[in-house]
Amino acid sequence: MRVLVLGGSWFVGRAVVADAVRRGHEVTVFNRGVSQAVVPDGVRQVTGDREVLADLRTLARRGPWDVAIDVAGSVPAVVQRGATVLADVAERCAFVSTISAYRDWPHAPVDETSTLWAGDPSADPATRRWEPDAYGPLKVGCEVACQAAFGERRLLTLRPQVVLGPYEYVGRLPWWLSRLRRGGQVLAPAPDRDVQPVDVRDLARFLVRCVEQEAVGVFNVAPRSRAATFGNMLRACLAAVAEDAEHPVELIWADEDWLVGQGVTQWTELPLWRNAAAPWSMNTDRAHETGLHCRPLAETVADTWAWLRAGGRAVAHQRFAEHGMAPDREALLIRRWLAAHPHPAEGPVPPAI
Ligand SMILES: NC(=O)c1ccc[n+]([C@@H]2O[C@H](COP(=O)([O-])OP(=O)(O)OC[C@H]3O[C@@H](n4cnc5c(N)ncnc54)[C@H](OP(=O)(O)O)[C@@H]3O)[C@@H](O)[C@H]2O)c1
Structure with missing residues (x-):
């Protein structure tokens, strides 16, 4: 498959790229190239800033792709611009969201039907700093932006629990x-x-597997609770x-x-x-039934x-x-x-x- 990964060099994206390459897919990564990660052999890198529309348009000209995987989008307006440009050159979109999207987390168990925060797909906070209270609503805004651009039948949304493993930068x-x-x-x-917590490599494996199966819809991703x-x-x-x-x-x-x-x-x-x-009471039956395997x-x-x-x-x-x-x-x-x-x-x- 022709796979575009927005990001792809810090942690989750890095694991997704590694898995996709291992599976023999043709992978393009789009990032600024400032994190100095080594681009794996055979991966095409397009350098650019996803906040800059001209860079996104340059990227789009390098398509088409079977799927655009947005690993680390967290600013709705930025995700919206990217998704709008890429919807013409990518068959489907996969967006990595988070358990923080659920309004009742960590106070009640959650499954994919649990209530989400209200999310504004055009929100563009002045600061790009990490603000825990704003994170959930912003990620929901990103989900909504991807839905608007690709439509539900072309969109896979993963909501992982805490992610651990090699290259974890949260610490x-x-x-x-x-x-x-x-x-x-x-x-x-x-x-x-x-x-x-879910291992980053298991999350990546599941994401790439879903992409291969052309799965769409929403999946919580974590080991089974308990x-x-x-x-x-x-x-x-x-x-x-x-x-x-x-x-x-x-x-x-x-x-x-x-x-x-x-x-x-x-x-x-x-x-x-x-x-x-209930910080660790996420229902993940749907993902397990679709092939999620957690070490x-x-x-x-x-x-x-x-x-x-x-x-x-x-x-x-x-x-x-x-x-x-x-x-x-x-x-x-x-x-x-x-x-x-x-x-x-x-x-x-x-x-x-
Ligand atoms: N950690 C957890 O416990 C946890 C839990 C649940 C969900 N999640 C989700 O998992 C994801 C984690 O993603 P990650 O950070 O590991 O992804 P990643 O794709 O490995 O790394 C982020 C990428 O974005 C690129 N980038 C940053 N700013 C950019 C810009 N302005 N323009 C273009 N590229 C840019 C970076 O490269 P450059 O710096 O070179 O540009 C890097 O390649 C997030 O969506 C998060 O919400 C995490």
Whole structure:
């Protein structure tokens, strides 16, 4: 197939390009070429800025394509311009949206029919900075823009859960891996809380598979809920970093409401932890019935550490700095927790498990 990927060089797009190439498709990527990612052999790169209409028109002249995959669109007006230009030269469109599109997430379970935020397809916020509160409505605006340009019968929309794996630039799993490698007493939340992140390679495989099958419509993308817990994830991290650990680790599992009471910022200060009713309750039956296969979380963790250990570095991104807890603050919270709860639920955990 002739596949156009808008973006394609940071994380999700990079994995999509790798999968499409592996499957023998003829791939064109369109990006500014500023992130210095290596373009895989055989991939055609068109350099340009998707915010510039003239660049989009130049791109369109390099078509046609069977599908245009918009991996990272987040500004509706920009997505709208691109989709309008490309609708004449691409048979179909695939848009990567997010679980944040659902209005009730993370407070209630969601499936593909759950209510979305209101989205304005022409919204064009002055800042391109990452604003968590605006993210969901903006992504819905992008979805609406793609629908308007391509129509529902030519549009595939994926709404992934949190995405982890090699090249993750948000820094969630890399933070936990680095923290556990450093060792000592580690503040940890809620061992029994479910987690449901999707491996970037599984997301990419599913996307390319859908494209090959000419699937359209909306699919949530994540492992089935209840497949893994926060405790499983941290233990997988411990196992992954065991050989490189600086000190033995003692996980200090603190009560979630207590952490909230201490002002710990959910989702970022202890990455991936959120004390809401349903952050990890996404129904993904539709995707699984259409061929989504998700590897075990431990494999994602191990591969991410192997990538970091080999010197892997993600693209620099403003969101990276938002994640993680400063060591002195963590030590203070652990002292407070242990003073109030002298018998921790779990004893020392050796690094090699
Ligand atoms: N991370 C998560 O947990 C998570 C969860 C759910 C959904 N998602 C969704 O997953 C997607 C993640 O995408 P990604 O960032 O990994 O995609 P990506 O396609 O790998 O990277 C972004 C691409 O956009 C290009 N780019 C940036 N600004 C551009 C511009 N003005 N003009 C042209 N190209 C431009 C970048 O290259 P240059 O810099 O060289 O231009 C890069 O190739 C997003 O849609 C996000 O909403 C993520």
